[in-house]
Amino acid sequence: MTLADLPTPCALLDEARLAHNINRMQQRLNALGVRLRPHVKTAKCIAVAQRQRAAGACGITVSTLKEAEQFFAAGFDDILYAVCIAPPKLAAARALRERGCRLVVVVDSVAAAAAITGSGHAFEVLIEIDSDGHRAGVLPESALLLDIGRTLHEGGALLRGVMTHAGASYECRTPEALQAMAEQERSRCVRAADRLRAAGLPCPVVSVGSTPTALSAVHLQGVTEVRAGVYVFQDLVMAGVGVASRDEMALSVLATVIGHQEDKGWVLVDAGWMAMSRDRGTHDHAVDWGYGAVCREDGTPLGDYLMSGANQEHGIVTRRDGVVAADLATQFPIGTRLRILPNHACATAAQFSQYEVLAIDGSVQAWPRFNGW
Amino acid sequence: MTLADLPTPCALLDEARLAHNINRMQQRLNALGVRLRPHVKTAKCIAVAQRQRAAGACGITVSTLKEAEQFFAAGFDDILYAVCIAPPKLAAARALRERGCRLVVVVDSVAAAAAITGSGHAFEVLIEIDSDGHRAGVLPESALLLDIGRTLHEGGALLRGVMTHAGASYECRTPEALQAMAEQERSRCVRAADRLRAAGLPCPVVSVGSTPTALSAVHLQGVTEVRAGVYVFQDLVMAGVGVASRDEMALSVLATVIGHQEDKGWVLVDAGWMAMSRDRGTHDHAVDWGYGAVCREDGTPLGDYLMSGANQEHGIVTRRDGVVAADLATQFPIGTRLRILPNHACATAAQFSQYEVLAIDGSVQAWPRFNGW
Numbered sequence: 001m002t003l004a005d006l007p008t009p010c011a012l013l014d015e016a017r018l019a020h021n022i023n024r025m026q027q028r029l030n031a032l033g034v035r036l037r038p039h040v041k042t043a044k045c046i047a048v049a050q051r052q053r054a055a056g057a058c059g060i061t062v063s064t065l066k067e068a069e070q071f072f073a074a075g076f077d078d079i080l081y082a083v084c085i086a087p088p089k090l091a092a093a094r095a096l097r098e099r100g101c102r103l104v105v106v107v108d109s110v111a112a113a114a115a116i117t118g119s120g121h122a123f124e125v126l127i128e129i130d131s132d133g134h135r136a137g138v139l140p141e142s143a144l145l146l147d148i149g150r151t152l153h154e155g156g157a158l159l160r161g162v163m164t165h166a167g168a169s170y171e172c173r174t175p176e177a178l179q180a181m182a183e184q185e186r187s188r189c190v191r192a193a194d195r196l197r198a199a200g201l202p203c204p205v206v207s208v209g210s211t212p213t214a215l216s217a218v219h220l221q222g223v224t225e226v227r228a229g230v231y232v233f234q235d236l237v238m239a240g241v242g243v244a245s246r247d248e249m250a251l252s253v254l255a256t257v258i259g260h261q262e263d264k265g266w267v268l269v270d271a272g273w274m275a276m277s278r279d280r281g282t283h284d285h286a287v288d289w290g291y292g293a294v295c296r297e298d299g300t301p302l303g304d305y306l307m308s309g310a311n312q313e314h315g316i317v318t319r320r321d322g323v324v325a326a327d328l329a330t331q332f333p334i335g336t337r338l339r340i341l342p343n344h345a346c347a348t349a350a351q352f353s354q355y356e357v358l359a360i361d362g363s364v365q366a367w368p369r370f371n372g373w
Numbered sequence: 374m375t376l377a378d379l380p381t382p383c384a385l386l387d388e389a390r391l392a393h394n395i396n397r398m399q400q401r402l403n404a405l406g407v408r409l410r411p412h413v414k415t416a417k418c419i420a421v422a423q424r425q426r427a428a429g430a431c432g433i434t435v436s437t438l439k440e441a442e443q444f445f446a447a448g449f450d451d452i453l454y455a456v457c458i459a460p461p462k463l464a465a466a467r468a469l470r471e472r473g474c475r476l477v478v479v480v481d482s483v484a485a486a487a488a489i490t491g492s493g494h495a496f497e498v499l500i501e502i503d504s505d506g507h508r509a510g511v512l513p514e515s516a517l518l519l520d521i522g523r524t525l526h527e528g529g530a531l532l533r534g535v536m537t538h539a540g541a542s543y544e545c546r547t548p549e550a551l552q553a554m555a556e557q558e559r560s561r562c563v564r565a566a567d568r569l570r571a572a573g574l575p576c577p578v579v580s581v582g583s584t585p586t587a588l589s590a591v592h593l594q595g596v597t598e599v600r601a602g603v604y605v606f607q608d609l610v611m612a613g614v615g616v617a618s619r620d621e622m623a624l625s626v627l628a629t630v631i632g633h634q635e636d637k638g639w640v641l642v643d644a645g646w647m648a649m650s651r652d653r654g655t656h657d658h659a660v661d662w663g664y665g666a667v668c669r670e671d672g673t674p675l676g677d678y679l680m681s682g683a684n685q686e687h688g689i690v691t692r693r694d695g696v697v698a699a700d701l702a703t704q705f706p707i708g709t710r711l712r713i714l715p716n717h718a719c720a721t722a723a724q725f726s727q728y729e730v731l732a733i734d735g736s737v738q739a740w741p742r743f744n745g746w
Binding site: 007008009010041063064083084085086087088089092108109111112115130133135136167256257258259260261264268270273274275277278279280311312313314316329333334335344346347350351352353371372373 | 437456458459460462465482488540629632647652689702717719720744
């Protein structure tokens with residue numbers, strides 16, 4: 001198989017860029033003296049995670065129990081399930097642990113902590129810390145932090161520490177803001193760990209991370225591991241945040257031109273929102289890429305062109321400046337193939353069941369991914 | 374299986390509402406004297422299409438060749454592939470036809486028409502008409518229409534007629550605007566058919582449709598068939614357009630409460646954008662539902678609550694009025710299950726590999742769906 005053999009739309013993965021991204025993050029965190037626990041929710045692909053492990057990653061992070069089950073079946077046994085667990089999911093989590101998977105779960109409430117201690121199984125647990133007001137977690141200075149810690153520890157659960165995710169880093173736009181957010185994520189999570197320890201509670205693990213903060217932190221004192229996901233593919237959102245360059249974007253959607261509306265300057269392609277996803281993550285960026293940035297089939301960027309609109313199976317490619325090129329149908333004849341770089345690789349990848357992995361020698365092989373719960 | 378046994382998140386399908394929606398559309402088009410060719414891209418589910426056929430549907434519409442292949446394998450042999458075909462896909466289309474599938478393809482360019490006539494196979498073809506400036510198609514008054522018709526007919530293809538889709542109907546907000554758009558869709562497509570016939574070209578099929586226009590047309594003179602897709606599930610976008618009521622929405626995502634941020638009035642659930650999709654189709658409606666409208670587990674609407682934010686596996690449920698309820702954790706304790714009605718059923722359904730179909734007697738069975746290309 002080569003690029004020319006691929007039916008469209010498909011999810012094209014540039015193997016050299018993937019390898020670059022994996023090495024870049026691993027080397028950065030090696031230099032900072034912390035472990036990397038990649039978040040496999042981005043790729044949901046065994047072959048990708050194997051490359052992350054080979055580069056030095058220590059365990060994985062998952063966002064669903066299905067990910068835990070699939071990766072455990074593929075030989076990954078050190079897994080952090082980084083979404084606060086709903087009590088009805090404890091039975092499935094316990095079953096994984098009893099099969100030999102070192103699955104660590106997360107809570108941010110006394111209710112969930114009590115469900116864990118009441119389960120009759122000695123779960124390993126992290127407490128989620130809210131370091132940025134973005135989502136879940138308890139505040140590092142809260143009484144609740146110690147209440148949860150005591151509920152777990154005194155109830156027989158294995159309290160392993162704290163974790164946080166500074167999702168607000170996606171709103172940063174300057175290196176200074178990113179460094180400040182990374183320091184906020186680090187310092188608040190370390191503070192929570194210190195408070196647990198001061199209360200006599202165990203806290204060996206201090207886990208932080210997001211791709212923007214992981215690529216921006218100046219130091220990570222007190223942190224034991226970093227989690228990051230989308231760095232493995234990179235995308236237009238990460239470029240807008242300032243932590244990825246165009247030639248680091250490993251994932252694109254290969255599409256074929258199916259028509260034109262020449263009067264309007266539209267090129268229609270066979271990749272719509274079903275292929276790109278509905279993610280419009282750059283909508284509030286300085287450069288809004290619509291549904292994606294357009295490149296030639298060989299990957300050369302066509303800087304003037306973006307996917308400005310999308311229906312389920314139609315993408316509308318136009319010039320950013322609105323100029324209607326007179327020679328559109330000549331420039332992009334029907335059958336022309338284009339690569340579309342996505343806003344958000346996690347969302348776009350999820351629209352596909354496999355990656356078409358393009359090697360440096362031009363050969364292509366399929367790597368399966370999974371979806372669902 | 375009953376509702377209580379389902380793991381979350383999952384795609385819940387209310388069988389009675391599904392049956393209502395199928396019957397409503399079929400009876401309406403029966404009364405208007407035209408055939409219904411449902412667009413199966415919404416559900417991508419054999420069991421759903423079988424119910425549409427049993428109610429009187431005549432053939433199906435697909436948006437991908439994979440849909441054509443899957444539905445043909447399940448016994449559907451009258452299929453319109455309603456996206457302008459890319460010439461590289463002709464071989465797969467031909468293979469289906471040679472296996473006995475009456476697959477009709479669509480073009481809107483002389484280049485694609487020439488690729489069809491040059492293929493050596495007598496394809497059946499419709500010409501796509503642009504009735505609303507929304508997407509693909511040729512203008513009904515254009516010289517291009519006749520050029521394409523002659524290229525097909527004189528080149529040995531079987532010109533079957535014209536088709537259009539007034540996607541601009543999604544922008545309508547009043548019955549008057551919807552009726553006017555339905556009449557525009559009808560009259561422009563019929564006009565294109567008349568011009569082909571006046572030029573001595575065959576045009577037995579005049580195919581129009583979208584859910585909003587199909588549910589709004591006053592008459593359909595000159596039309597032979599109507600295509601519509603999302604009516605089968607209905608959703609918040611169709612409600613905002615004015616062609617669906619809340620108790621017609623057959624699809625929802627069942628979710629479990631996993632936490633709270635009480636100070637902010639947030640309830641966190643285990644359905645994020647991976648479950649709901651990134652579709653924000655109501656963002657410019659009079660009522661913006663965020664990522665979805667919240668109901669109790671039994672389907673009772675909680676009118677004050679919507680999913681105002683979403684991460685990959687986290688949904689943030691808040692009150693529309695911004696009031697921070699003092700008793701949030703009591704009102705929605707961890708483990709509480711909620712149904713979230715989606716903005717756009719086509720996009721949300723595509724995040725799942727099966728529907729959990731809830732019958733009137735409370736039993737649940739799984740109906741598989743497929744995704745991908």
